[in-house]
Amino acid sequence: MSKRPTIADVARRAGVSKGSVSFALNGRPGLAQATVDKILAAADELGWRPSNRARSLSVSKAFALGLVITRDPAVLSSDPFFPAFIAGVESVLSTRGQALVLQVVMAGESEQDGYRRLARDGRVDGVFLSDLRHDDPRIDLLVELGLPAVTLNRPDGESPFPAVILDDRPGTRAVVEHLIELGHTRIAQVAGPPAFVHATARTTAFVETLAAAGLEPLTETGDFTAAGGIEATRRLLALPKPPTAIFYANDRMAIAGLGAAQASGLTVPDDLSIAGFDDSELAEYVHPGLTTVRADPFAFGEAAALTLNQLVDGAADVPDTELPPAQLIVRGSTASPAV
């Protein structure tokens, strides 16, 4: 039962991160030569060698990529991001005969087991890392498991994996500036849950853009569902001085808010301007058409799959991919406030 040295042991001995060890042992560029030398020396001293599984992975392919989602399974139908992202991934995989292995981990269960299960017996050739969190522990886990990965956006810690980046903030700034230019001064947002990096990014861009114009932000937090959007809208409209414009962190809440405003007798955009985020299919077709921000999760999935497949195919140095940032789409649901 003598324990084989792991990447963590090598990292400890060399005094570097596990990510750096993975870089060095896989011959990927980006580290100082002195660091590489130190790591290789530590690996030699410990007698480190790649695990059988890692080696078998490099010769035999599973023809499948993995996605672990740590949310309520219902999010797959209530949040338009994942279906569109998965559709984009499949648009690449279907041309290569690859499958997508989808592992949903319930809140409170071990997410790490989800990745271990995917790694077990080499059932996937690589994984997508979504819903990044602060100092995400999954980076080290995947290095340890020897699984190629691509991250959706760049993690805030060190990561040996290429990232596919889609910046929500320019589009958020553009929609808020659009409302300010129309003459609105009481602008509210219905934000998404603050646990998600992407929800926080939109909120920060909203608050900063208003502050730059000398305006006070008015924020209600929603949960990305239609019902949550309705409730937040009702609370905002019941204020002594209700907003004249509301920006919602996704289209689903915005379309529900549009219906709630109309049901309460308001005319959109004359009495209230409404803007969303996603440019989901129905945004163009509700009446009035929804001003929104187009983030294109389908293209995100497509780019992530192309990037991950470069790694799986053995490319030595796969760069980050920067997608065009989310952009403002102006339709009929926003106009100057009544005077």
Add this chain to the structure above:
Amino acid sequence: MSKRPTIADVARRAGVSKGSVSFALNGRPGLAQATVDKILAAADELGWRPSNRARSLSVSKAFALGLVITRDPAVLSSDPFFPAFIAGVESVLSTRGQALVLQVVMAGESEQDGYRRLARDGRVDGVFLSDLRHDDPRIDLLVELGLPAVTLNRPDGESPFPAVILDDRPGTRAVVEHLIELGHTRIAQVAGPPAFVHATARTTAFVETLAAAGLEPLTETGDFTAAGGIEATRRLLALPKPPTAIFYANDRMAIAGLGAAQASGLTVPDDLSIAGFDDSELAEYVHPGLTTVRADPFAFGEAAALTLNQLVDGAADVPDTELPPAQLIVRGSTASPAV
């Protein structure tokens, strides 16, 4: 290179279907004893034995179930059925640590290869069979591959697999009867693509219900997308005698049609009644709320996963599951026609 006898060879010799052979060789009930005897005799004479893969499947589990979708990958984001169905499946799988292997096969490619890939190396323990077609060739293929399966609704040919059944027709009849009771006589439908069994079922129920009331059906065919719903709506409203009520085969087309009618200056429901199918999340929240039919694809996925897992767990005789039929949900988008 002597070829081993297959289930098809046994079926041919015994003069029965491959499904019956599968039933008999797996000791499942439901066949006459004389038929079982004939099949076992034929298998003996041919020296038939289960393949290695089939045997290894019975002892080692992949802890994954498979779904092959033969449609444009974009359907995963444009059609609410699959995300909700998959969410329901995952609500069961996530409690057992199972993964879902999703294989999208592009139109024109070999769908059978999709199933063979899933069966290869026992990477799934069973599969869901969706989008059933007339005399579906996948039934025999799965029998041949030795893969447990559950069908979504009952195929029209012979099948050894349990089915999960959700009947769209009672809900469709109910919505059409609701429009007739309101006093409408010019009732149109925007149908889904006729290639799908479920789209045809809704169309047939629509036409028959109108015929029973002595009314002529008016049909435009859509493609389940919002854009297709808009186009079909415009064609219907441009008729010399336009309909006073439109039933859409999904909510997405209905919500888009609602927007198109409102954009053309019509008031819903005073000038035009609109009804959908799905009861998707936004149906309740658009203004006016959408009268629709609730089919509950989440519950469909849940029931299908529970049924398939019974087979995977080795249950001898898994019965069909009949879900509550789709039902009418009346909201503000339907009313009596103006006189």
